[in-house]
Amino acid sequence: MVIEENRIGSYSQYYVSGKSRRGPCAECSSSEFGCCSIMDSHDSHFLSRLFPRVSSALIPHGLLLAVVLGALLCCLLHFRPLAERRKLKPGGHQLPPGSLGLPLLGETLQFAFFSTGPIGTPLPFFSSRLRRYGTIFKTHLLGRPTVVSLDPELSKFVLSQDDKLVDVFLPKFFLKILGPTIHLHGPRHHTFRELANLSVSANAVQKLHVDTVQEHFLKSLKSWQQRPSPIVDAQQQCKEWAFTYSVKYFVGLEHDDPTTVALMRDFFILPTGYNSIPINLPGTRFYEVLKARKRIDSTLVGLVRARILEARKEAKDFLDVILIKRADEGGEYYGGLHVADWISSYVLAAYENTAVLFANILKFLSENEHVVGELKRENFALRKSKKAEEKLTWDDYRDMNFTRDVVKESLRLGSIAQHLLRVSLEDIHFKDIIIPKGWLLVLNFSMVHFNSNYYPDPLQFDPWRWMDSERNSPDFLIAFGSGSRRCPGSTLTIFEASVFLHYLVTLYKWKRVHVTDKMCDTLVFLDLYILPVQTSNSFNDYFWSFPTSLDKSK
Numbered sequence: 001m002v003i004e005e006n007r008i009g010s011y012s013q014y015y016v017s018g019k020s021r022r023g024p025c026a027e028c029s030s031s032e033f034g035c036c037s038i039m040d041s042h043d044s045h046f047l048s049r050l051f052p053r054v055s056s057a058l059i060p061h062g063l064l065l066a067v068v069l070g071a072l073l074c075c076l077l078h079f080r081p082l083a084e085r086r087k088l089k090p091g092g093h094q095l096p097p098g099s100l101g102l103p104l105l106g107e108t109l110q111f112a113f114f115s116t117g118p119i120g121t122p123l124p125f126f127s128s129r130l131r132r133y134g135t136i137f138k139t140h141l142l143g144r145p146t147v148v149s150l151d152p153e154l155s156k157f158v159l160s161q162d163d164k165l166v167d168v169f170l171p172k173f174f175l176k177i178l179g180p181t182i183h184l185h186g187p188r189h190h191t192f193r194e195l196a197n198l199s200v201s202a203n204a205v206q207k208l209h210v211d212t213v214q215e216h217f218l219k220s221l222k223s224w225q226q227r228p229s230p231i232v233d234a235q236q237q238c239k240e241w242a243f244t245y246s247v248k249y250f251v252g253l254e255h256d257d258p259t260t261v262a263l264m265r266d267f268f269i270l271p272t273g274y275n276s277i278p279i280n281l282p283g284t285r286f287y288e289v290l291k292a293r294k295r296i297d298s299t300l301v302g303l304v305r306a307r308i309l310e311a312r313k314e315a316k317d318f319l320d321v322i323l324i325k326r327a328d329e330g331g332e333y334y335g336g337l338h339v340a341d342w343i344s345s346y347v348l349a350a351y352e353n354t355a356v357l358f359a360n361i362l363k364f365l366s367e368n369e370h371v372v373g374e375l376k377r378e379n380f381a382l383r384k385s386k387k388a389e390e391k392l393t394w395d396d397y398r399d400m401n402f403t404r405d406v407v408k409e410s411l412r413l414g415s416i417a418q419h420l421l422r423v424s425l426e427d428i429h430f431k432d433i434i435i436p437k438g439w440l441l442v443l444n445f446s447m448v449h450f451n452s453n454y455y456p457d458p459l460q461f462d463p464w465r466w467m468d469s470e471r472n473s474p475d476f477l478i479a480f481g482s483g484s485r486r487c488p489g490s491t492l493t494i495f496e497a498s499v500f501l502h503y504l505v506t507l508y509k510w511k512r513v514h515v516t517d518k519m520c521d522t523l524v525f526l527d528l529y530i531l532p533v534q535t536s537n538s539f540n541d542y543f544w545s546f547p548t549s550l551d552k553s554k
């Protein structure tokens with residue numbers, strides 16, 4: 001009988017293979033199966049190294065013993081971190097409570113099946129463990145021992161340690177889909193952030209986006225209205241709106257430019273790769289995704305090269321901002337492919353999340369008539385103070401308090417970035433907890449947003465809760481992450497969504513006719529019945545006054 005070792009990743013699986021029931025011992029060539037010397041004297045034997053003092057009396061029950069020992073080994077290896085915990089106790093730090101699940105697999109399957117659910121509801125994987133273990137627990141996911149944090153303090157602490165105690169965790173195949181920019185460090189990351197400040201910080205939004213966002217919206221809403229059917233696939237339209245606006249301000253392409261259309265087709269293919277099997281063979285989804293990625297890169301590199309030749313002096317879009325900085329500083333970071341990759345990262349980060357936010361807002365509003373009433377009150381009052389075609393100013397936006405609260409509440413209840421993944425580069429000590437080096441950290445925000453200690457009656461869509469000044473701080477909502485990688489697009493996002501609501505409620509009457517909450521974490525698919533408002537000042541022209549046949553289809 002031989003016990004063999006089979007190492008997979010950092011964890012070990014051991015299995016027992018009987019060479020023969022009554023045959024010679026594979027190690028010492030003794031004639032009896034399970035000879036005593038295996039246990040007692042052959043130091044080179046794997047089992048004897050592990051269990052040098054096992055009594056020879058047990059040996060006649062070799063098979064049983066092998067099974068028991070095998071199981072014991074599995075348990076020992078599986079609970080190896082518990083041993084670490086014992087070692088760590090003297091220092092006063094312990095691993096958090098929780099279960100590491102099955103050997104190797106851990107709780108990855110439970111995570112895959114139960115960490116999705118309809119928008120605005122707690123995810124079962126997290127809520128069941130929250131009940132059992134509290135806001136910080138250990139588990140084993142994606143082949144790694146893991147600590148899950150539903151605790152805002154720990155999550156913010158971890159995010160403040162980016163590039164020091166932790167690093168972003170991304171499966172390798174994600175980098176192939178998203179491009180290397182998503183994983184920048186050090187000076188390259190600083191340059192990337194500086195560019196973000198120049199183009200989407202609060203200052204930049206005031207200077208660069210106030211008019212263009214509105215012009216783009218009005219064009220898009222008009223095109224919704226010109227469709228043959230008044231029923232609009234809101235999810236798709238929001239995606240197209242958010243995408244075409246990103247492409248406009250990042251590289252200056254108009255929404256109907258053939259290059260925009262080609263880029264949009266390819267960008268919309270990329271997210272289908274997140275759940276694909278990463279096998280790059282013709283006919284697989286992953287292969288199609290990588291082909292789309294290549295087409296995007298070559299189109300963007302072409303745009304960058306053409307713009308370099310144009311050499312504009314004044315920045316009209318993000319690409320100009322980059323190229324002016326390139327001319328000032330030069331340097332290795334500004335090669336065509338790097339610049340193209342920065343742009344594609346921005347476009348991806350900007351359009352995907354914004355589109356989901358818009359669709360979520362529409363869903364929540366369609367379920368909360370009283371909120372729409374208050375939104376109309378605030379926005380019609382503002383519209384009344386302006387001439388018919390006059391655009392909103394930044395000051396108008398600052399006055400749209402309730403509208404912004406609707407956006408924040410939608411970010412809270414519909415948590416878009418459900419969790420961020422990090423890996424620990426060193427042992428991390430937080431209060432009495434230790435997170436050992438090499439462990440995965442899952443920082444979940446949706447459960448923080450559902451925590452009644454922070455948000456009374458958390459499942460209720462209640463924009464008024466944001467009127468409370470204590471809660472009204474940007475730190476309280478962690479929809480945009482925290483620390484050095486906190487989303488640079490937060491101001492732009494809230495501005496865009498507020499403007500979207502302003503024009504939607506003042507120029508259109510609309511109603512939800514169909515919605516599907518698929519079993520996926522961040523998407524809601526809904527159709528809207530949308531009509532232009534005849535007289536934009538009419539408060540009574542409320543959006544429920546639709547043909548009865550449509551009312552029934554709700």
Ligand code: HEM
Binds near residue numbers: 351357417481484492
């Ligand atoms: C609803 C809208 C949005 C949500 C919920 C969102 C959420 C987030 C979160 C949570 C992060 C942090 C990722 C991490 O720490 O690993 C992030 C990063 C980022 N976001 Fe957003 N985002 C949104 C919109 C935007 C927009 C409009 C832009 C573009 C202008 C943008 C650009 C970025 C970029 C470039 C990063 C990477 C930052 C870095 O690595 O330093 N996001 N976003």
